[in-house]
Amino acid sequence: MKNQTTGKITFYGTPYCPDCVRAKAYLDSIGCSYEYINLIEHEEAVEKVIEINKGYQSIPTIVFPDTTVLVEPSNEELEEKIHMLKQENIIICHKQTQ
16 A cells, blocks of 8 residues: 555545544644545545445545554544554654644
8 A cells, every 4th residue: 555655644534524624633733744635626535435434435534554544533543543653663743642
């Protein structure tokens, strides 16, 4: 998978989804790099989200460099996952998480 070698997170969402806005703000606040794919602008990515979520178009869908996926995660779930990936030197964020 492409993002496994780059260490980047792939974030599928829309600008009008409250959970997407919150999750993006959290990632921005800790300085994590991610590729944001706006499903409104990239309609072809909708099929990828549906494939990942086994038939559902749930967002945010966040794919991590270790190929794991979080769907509609809370900030706490994001923090836990990112902490683990940082410990394994898979991703680098520019600010410390709590």
